[in-house]
Amino acid sequence: MSVPTEIDREEVRRLVEQGAQLVEVLPADEYEEEHLPGAVNLPLRRLEEQATELLDRRRAVVVYCWDSA
Amino acid sequence: MGFTQVYDYVAGKLDWLAAGLPIEGASAAHPRAGDVARPEVPTCGLEERLEDVQARVRAAGWDACVVVNPERVVLGLLRAKELDGDPDQRIEQAMRPGPSTFRPHVPIAEMAQYMVEHDSQNAPITTSDGRLVGLLRQQDAVRTAHELHQHHHGEEGGPA
Numbered sequence: 001m002s003v004p005t006e007i008d009r010e011e012v013r014r015l016v017e018q019g020a021q022l023v024e025v026l027p028a029d030e031y032e033e034e035h036l037p038g039a040v041n042l043p044l045r046r047l048e049e050q051a052t053e054l055l056d057r058r059r060a061v062v063v064y065c066w067d068s069a
Numbered sequence: 070m071g072f073t074q075v076y077d078y079v080a081g082k083l084d085w086l087a088a089g090l091p092i093e094g095a096s097a098a099h100p101r102a103g104d105v106a107r108p109e110v111p112t113c114g115l116e117e118r119l120e121d122v123q124a125r126v127r128a129a130g131w132d133a134c135v136v137v138n139p140e141r142v143v144l145g146l147l148r149a150k151e152l153d154g155d156p157d158q159r160i161e162q163a164m165r166p167g168p169s170t171f172r173p174h175v176p177i178a179e180m181a182q183y184m185v186e187h188d189s190q191n192a193p194i195t196t197s198d199g200r201l202v203g204l205l206r207q208q209d210a211v212r213t214a215h216e217l218h219q220h221h222h223g224e225e226g227g228p229a
Contacts, residue, residue, distance in 0.1 A: 004077035012078045034094035036085055060074035067083040
């Protein structure tokens with residue numbers, strides 16, 4: 001994956017409206033508890049291995065974690 | 070891997086929750102502070118006179134008012150005690166400044182416990198940038214938490 005561009009909440013909403021794919025990289029149990037609408041779960045340790053399988057490389061991808069820590 | 074448009078939402082899920090935005094998942098159906106807070110709480114500005122605000126708040130059937138700026142950022146709170154003050158005061162003098170505020174995503178049971186332990190009748194619920202979502206009443210928080218507890222007890226086959 002190319003080096004990600006950092007974005008804020010408003011840009012997330014704008015990109016999602018334009019068809020971007022949302023990816024939560026937290027563990028599955030945290031994803032199941034709550035996640036952004038429409039987000040898929042790709043825990044960090046499986047991201048590289050499963051990204052090409054689960055995501056459309058023609059569309060933008062927005063990844064997120066719990067916070068900036 | 071061929072992905073050319075990749076973005077990192079650095080502030081993450083916590084930022085999204087704190088902004089009171091919709092979520093999906095197992096806990097999405099559980100009531101939170103933002104769901105139970107009353108958005109129709111009367112508001113007023115710093116420069117208004119207490120007398121004018123008293124009349125408006127009472128006419129609306131409330132005993133509390135949240136002081137906000139034009140962007141709806143919370144600046145203070147007028148509880149019954151402050152509303153009974155000298156009517157000639159400006160709101161800035163009469164209000165309780167800088168009240169404790171809470172984010173919309175806090176579970177209602179947690180809010181109910183906190184409000185009872187701290188004898189807090191009213192808690193302003195705000196987004197992460199301080200904008201008012203609504204005022205959470207202790208009675209509403211406690212009632213909703215109780216209903217949630219009863220519901221879970223019923224689902225687990227426990228005593229009614």
